[in-house]
Amino acid sequence: MRDLTAKDLQGLTPEAMAALAQQMLQHIEQQAREIALKQEQIELKEQQIQRQARDIVWRDAKIEKINFELARLKRWRFGAKTEAMDAQQRQMFEDTMVEDEASLEAQLAALRAARPETPESPTPPPRRPRRQALPEHLRRVEHRHEPEDTHCPTLSCRRPMTRVGEDVSEKLDIVPAEFFVHRHVYGKWVCRCCERLVQEPAEPEIIDGGMPASGLVAHTMISHFVDHLPYYRLEAINARSRVHTPRSTLAAWSGRGGAALEPLYELHKRFVLSCAVLHADETPVAMLDPGAGKTKKTYIWAYARGALDAQRGMVYDFCLGRGGQYPVAFLNGKVDPDPPTEPDGDKPKPWQGTLVSDRYVGYDPVLDPKIYPERVAAACAAHARRKFDELANAGASNVAEEAIEYFARIYHVEGRLGSLAPDERLAMRQALARPIWDELDKWLKLQRKLVPDGGTTANAIDYSLNNWEALTRNLQDGTVPLDNNHLEQQIKPWKVGAKNWLFLGSELAGKRAAMVMSLVQSAKLNGHDPWAYLRDVLARLPTHLNNRLEELLPHRWQPAAAG
Numbered sequence: 001m002r003d004l005t006a007k008d009l010q011g012l013t014p015e016a017m018a019a020l021a022q023q024m025l026q027h028i029e030q031q032a033r034e035i036a037l038k039q040e041q042i043e044l045k046e047q048q049i050q051r052q053a054r055d056i057v058w059r060d061a062k063i064e065k066i067n068f069e070l071a072r073l074k075r076w077r078f079g080a081k082t083e084a085m086d087a088q089q090r091q092m093f094e095d096t097m098v099e100d101e102a103s104l105e106a107q108l109a110a111l112r113a114a115r116p117e118t119p120e121s122p123t124p125p126p127r128r129p130r131r132q133a134l135p136e137h138l139r140r141v142e143h144r145h146e147p148e149d150t151h152c153p154t155l156s157c158r159r160p161m162t163r164v165g166e167d168v169s170e171k172l173d174i175v176p177a178e179f180f181v182h183r184h185v186y187g188k189w190v191c192r193c194c195e196r197l198v199q200e201p202a203e204p205e206i207i208d209g210g211m212p213a214s215g216l217v218a219h220t221m222i223s224h225f226v227d228h229l230p231y232y233r234l235e236a237i238n239a240r241s242r243v244h245t246p247r248s249t250l251a252a253w254s255g256r257g258g259a260a261l262e263p264l265y266e267l268h269k270r271f272v273l274s275c276a277v278l279h280a281d282e283t284p285v286a287m288l289d290p291g292a293g294k295t296k297k298t299y300i301w302a303y304a305r306g307a308l309d310a311q312r313g314m315v316y317d318f319c320l321g322r323g324g325q326y327p328v329a330f331l332n333g334k335v336d337p338d339p340p341t342e343p344d345g346d347k348p349k350p351w352q353g354t355l356v357s358d359r360y361v362g363y364d365p366v367l368d369p370k371i372y373p374e375r376v377a378a379a380c381a382a383h384a385r386r387k388f389d390e391l392a393n394a395g396a397s398n399v400a401e402e403a404i405e406y407f408a409r410i411y412h413v414e415g416r417l418g419s420l421a422p423d424e425r426l427a428m429r430q431a432l433a434r435p436i437w438d439e440l441d442k443w444l445k446l447q448r449k450l451v452p453d454g455g456t457t458a459n460a461i462d463y464s465l466n467n468w469e470a471l472t473r474n475l476q477d478g479t480v481p482l483d484n485n486h487l488e489q490q491i492k493p494w495k496v497g498a499k500n501w502l503f504l505g506s507e508l509a510g511k512r513a514a515m516v517m518s519l520v521q522s523a524k525l526n527g528h529d530p531w532a533y534l535r536d537v538l539a540r541l542p543t544h545l546n547n548r549l550e551e552l553l554p555h556r557w558q559p560a561a562a563g
Contacts, residue, residue: 063108106260133170179243187200207257212253218534222531224250231247231248257516260541263546264519264541264553272304272314273331276353277479279306279357279486280487284297284300285494287504303330306481308481313526328365332351355377357380377470378470378471380484382482382485383483388400388403400460402443406440407440413429413432414433417429433475445465447461490521490525494517532559
């Protein structure tokens, strides 16, 4: 067709002209499709280049931030006012610095390895009654006790006796933890003809080239973050088995393990925030201020999926204060409040649903209906009742006992509904609990008129009346629990820990503790042994595919098959 001229077209019949026109149209359509395909390929290539450029900028910014943190650690380590610390504070400060440095170094290595121009590396049951049988899974050591002489002891008889049964008693015993060594032998095979050597590659570990296996790293982290043992105590415990593990080495292991768990923590946080009913609470913890040589108050904010949710999970967030900006940032899905921002991708969406809390004013910005119309508040009935309990214990009010009786009736109804489906639970609450709530409402309003303003009784009544809509949210939604006790139970480990390690050594240490404790506490909520869970996860992480990371979340985890 490119060689056709006007002269060639003069002698063509109408049928030939039509056929030629049809060929030209088909040719034009084919060219148009080829041009569109090439344009689409060009656009995809440009998008890929832009995405890679953003990833590079983000990684470089993160690397710069981590390098800054490392430099600051060194300044703190050698410039802290150690003369203002006592011996224990100084010891824990040193342990934290080692732990933080190991964590940052691990994060830095991971970011550098993930650059586009380099290939990516595969990265206790309830206490039983005293006379109940001992657990069946425990190893049994059997001791046989038989008479030396099995002949009848009667001198006139002395015939052989027949064994007719036995009595069995069991006693619980323990041996100290046993250290053992994994000895990996990699055979070398050579072809004499080709002069070629073949050998299996080394098995990847959470700490490549280091001494500890994943089980020992998990044991160290569980001992520190779950059993709340300071590293110097753990060093002494290990020494009893004639194993030398300096506390700085133990801290470094925890730091490296914490860095490896960070992607799993972020995924777990998204799972927790995917629920429609969320518990929230906060508790203070002390953090060492290296520059001043003393401690300052910081906070652990805790969030958990609803107590009536079929899937269990909770997450801690370490923050420097108690202001409303912290839950706002967390519930809006902001992973890192400081720049740089994360690269484009599947960014977490702001949480929406019902927030169960003690109605502390710090949660008001989170629940502002003008900004977050998709969020509603639910108050804690136990918190409201607790205010009357305090009055009753102090003997400061005549109405406290009657108020407690109302709450007892409500809790009695709720205790019968735990196994019901949400719709059935809501129907039963409407039928059985709502009349009690209505009675309590009328009674509180009457009693409020009889007590003077500003007193403790007035304050207790006002708390319930002012939060009445949130306090009775459970009457509108069968998935909303009656109180916040579920989450208060999950905050207790921090209270226990504070009595042992006294304070956190740094902001990084607080974030790392929150991360590790979120995962192991959620593992416990799902019925897993925290050590078994953490050991298995640390063993699998180095070779686990990123697109299958959800398999290691506490609510989905299954132990790796033996083999």
